[in-house]
Every structure is written in C-alpha cells, then in structure tokens.
Amino acid sequence: EAEVAQSPRYKITEKSQAVAFWCDPISGHATLYWYRQILGQGPELLVQFQDESVVDDSQLPKDRFSAERLKGVDSTLKIQPAELGDSAMYLCASGTSVNEQFFGPGTRLTVL
Amino acid sequence: AQSVTQPDIHITVSEGASLELRCNYSYGATPYLFWYVQSPGQGLQLLLKYFSGDTLVQGIKGFEAEFKRSQSSFNLRKPSVHWSDAAEYFCAEVSSYKLIFGSGTRLLVRP
Numbered sequence: 001e002a003e004v005a006q007s008p009r010y011k012i013t014e015k016s017q018a019v020a021f022w023c024d025p026i027s028g029h030a031t032l033y034w035y036r037q038i039l040g041q042g043p044e045l046l047v048q049f050q051d052e053s054v055v056d057d058s059q060l061p062k063d064r065f066s067a068e069r070l071k072g073v074d075s076t077l078k079i080q081p082a083e084l085g086d087s088a089m090y091l092c093a094s095g096t097s098v099n100e101q102f103f104g105p106g107t108r109l110t111v112l
Numbered sequence: 113a114q115s116v117t118q119p120d121i122h123i124t125v126s127e128g129a130s131l132e133l134r135c136n137y138s139y140g141a142t143p144y145l146f147w148y149v150q151s152p153g154q155g156l157q158l159l160l161k162y163f164s165g166d167t168l169v170q171g172i173k174g175f176e177a178e179f180k181r182s183q184s185s186f187n188l189r190k191p192s193v194h195w196s197d198a199a200e201y202f203c204a205e206v207s208s209y210k211l212i213f214g215s216g217t218r219l220l221v222r223p
Contacts, residue, residue, distance in 0.1 A: 004155070042116075042202050042213030043156070056210065091155055098209050099144055099163070103155035 002026040004104035006092050012110045018080035021107045025074070025094030031055075033101065034067055034077050035091040043091055049075060082111045116203050118214035125193050126222045133188040133217050135203030144206035145186045147177055150216075151199045159201075162186065173197070195221045 005024040013019050025032050030051050035043035046065065048056040051072035060067065064083070069075040079086055087110050095101040117136040125131050137143050144163050148156040160171025167179040177188045186203060198221045203214040 006155075040215070042204070042215050043211075044213070045210050048210075093156075098206055098211060099161070101158075101211065103148075103157070105155045106153075108153065 004092055004094050004102055006090075006104040006107055008107055009105060010108045010110075012112065013082050014112050015084055016081040018078065019082050019109060020076055020078045021090050021092075021109075023075045023077070023092030023094075023104060025092070026102055029094035029096060029102075030072070031095050031097065031101075032069055032075050033093040033095075034075070035093065037089040037091055037106070039088070043089075046077070079109075082109075084111050087111045116205055116212055116214035118201075118203055118217050120217045121215075122218045122220065124220040124222060127195050128192050131188075131190045131193045131197070131219070133201050133203075133219070135186045135188065135214060136184050137186060137203075137205045138184065143186075145177075145179065146204040146211070147171065147175070147186075147188050148202045148204060148213075149173075149199050150202065156202065159188070193219075193221055195223065197221060 007022050032049040034046045036046050037043040046060045047067045049069040052069050067077045089106045089108050091106045092104045093101040115138045119134055146161045147159040149159050150156050159175050160169050162169045162179050169177050175190050179186050200216045200218045202216045204211050
C-alpha cells in the first residue's frame, strides 16, 4: 500500500539554527499539505500545494518558514531560524482533493 | 470562523466497554466531516467520513459515527473497546477548502 514518506522522523536543534523537513507524497497525488501540530492540539494547515504551485500559505509564518515543491512531486519545509515555539510535530499529507488526504508519520521537532 | 469542538480532553473506558467521543461542528451548510485516529508519535489515519446520505457512517476498526444536523454533532462510537484503541482521536470538517481539526480526545483503555 502506498504511503506518504517523511524524513527525518525526529529532529533536535538549537534555536537560531536552520532545519528542513522532507516529504514524498503518494505517487499521482497532485495536492500536498504541510501541517503543524503542537502538543495537545489538532493539526493546523501551514501550506497547500497543487502540483508545484502554492494554493494556500496564509498560515505560514513567512518571515522564517518556507516551503517548496519543485517539479510537483516531493516537498521541503524549512525553518530559519528556528525558535523555541516551533517545537511541534510537522505532518505532511497528500491527496487528490481536500476530502481525501493521506498523512505521513510526521517529523517531531524539538528546539532547545 | 468555523470551528470543531471536542469537549472531552481525556476519556477512560474499560476494555470491552462501549465508547462515545463527542464532536460538534460549526459550519452551517451540509458539512464534510471526518474522524481520524493518531497513535503516539504517528501520523493520522482516517477512520470514517461523512459527506451526505445515510447519517450513520461505518468506518474501519469497528467504529461508526452519527451525523445529527439538529445538534451540529458527529459523535464517534464503538460498541466494545479494545486495548489497541488507546490513542488520540480527532474530529475534522472541511471549511473553505481546508481541513479544520478539533483539539482531540485522548482515549485511555483500562485492562
């Protein structure tokens, strides 16, 4: 069964450092989502791609976060510089529509 | 703003007992509703979804949910809980082409 892949699974970094997360969606899925899930809360959408284009990045803190999906396949989410409040689970999902999203295992980020 | 409310932060049930997790949505029109489960340190797995039609929806792992428009609710149920059901459960709805999640309910299962 096809799955969304994410790496790394865990990342520990110091504040002010740069971090990057990678997501490989299920083959054929044009839509890709990055969510942030703070401990004890539900996921919140950071950015949505349709193929290589950003559809919605209204909740992405653009002063420090960036996301790209070159060639419309895999995607990278970057934080520079990381802050203590960025500690969270970062989830990637892919799908054919908003009603059909498949989630990856996530990257747990800890900022010290 | 649209929101999804899960009023119970934690619920503890004994293995074999029945379960009901509450969810209230706020979007007024016919909602697209979902229940997801998340095991510790893992991503989300879809349990079931409701778009239209029969208001009682069957999902995976023996779960079902009932849509009640009059109460703006979409509660998740299971007749007999297994220890492996211990996890966090999220209700979600589509709003403005986005999935909006509730804050989750953590299910603990007593032996």
